[in-house]
Amino acid sequence: MINFWKYQGAGNDFIMIDDRENTFDITDHEKVAFLCHRRFGVGGDGLILIRLKEGYDFEMVYFNADGHLGSMCGNGGRCAVRFAHTLGLFDTDTSFWAADGAHEATLDDQKTVHLKMNPPGEIENNSDHYFMDTGSPHYVRFEKDITNFDAVAEGKDVRYNDRFAKEGTNVNFAEVTGEQALSVRTYERGVEDETYACGTGVTACAIAANIELGMQSPIEIKVLGGILGVGFQKVSEGNYTDIILSGPATPVFKAEIDA
């Protein structure tokens, strides 16, 4: 029997498991894929284990919906922070361990989670798109109108092209909607579909908007499932620090499943 919580952050939803006793078999991809399946299982864009980690309040172990260990997940990280708080692992400020290393976060009075993201390394500025790793790989392309836009078909075109077919990439389409505002749609690898939000994705879009248009921090980003915020400091060309992803992280329900 697996006890779990379902959480969502701007509609990016996750199965959350308290695995402080390390009993979950992380090599059981089929089980994770089953749990994330929206018809046969619980349903989720991903599954997250909360484990203990020396020197940190907790560790987040993140799987994509296909059952495989993923890289960093910004919305999942924010949900993990809120869940770890309910487990009593910290009070308002936390530091935790994830696939891309250490992260700090705070939970404010409105239950918004502010999560510090690791700076992307090299940022590729190609003729029609950006590519960078904000904990997960992200392709970013600016579009004029993403409302009337087939994000799944366009996303698949990029994700399965010669360059990305093997490792995969997440694909973001960003529209400029204001002086410090974007609207973003994301196709996620590992889910292989559009999701309602992607935290590492909007982080990449905010940085790309600063390079492309000089858009200043903080940037408000509308996604299918809500609003996220990204703040940052530019140190020099292509060099960013203090990158903070902010947004809601909400418990949906708690249940158990025979799996």
Ligand SMILES: N[C@H](CCC[C@H](N)C(=O)O)C(=O)O
């Ligand atoms: N939804 C996630 C990103 C998932 C990345 C994952 N699909 C991968 O590349 O392994 C987020 O909020 O940042």
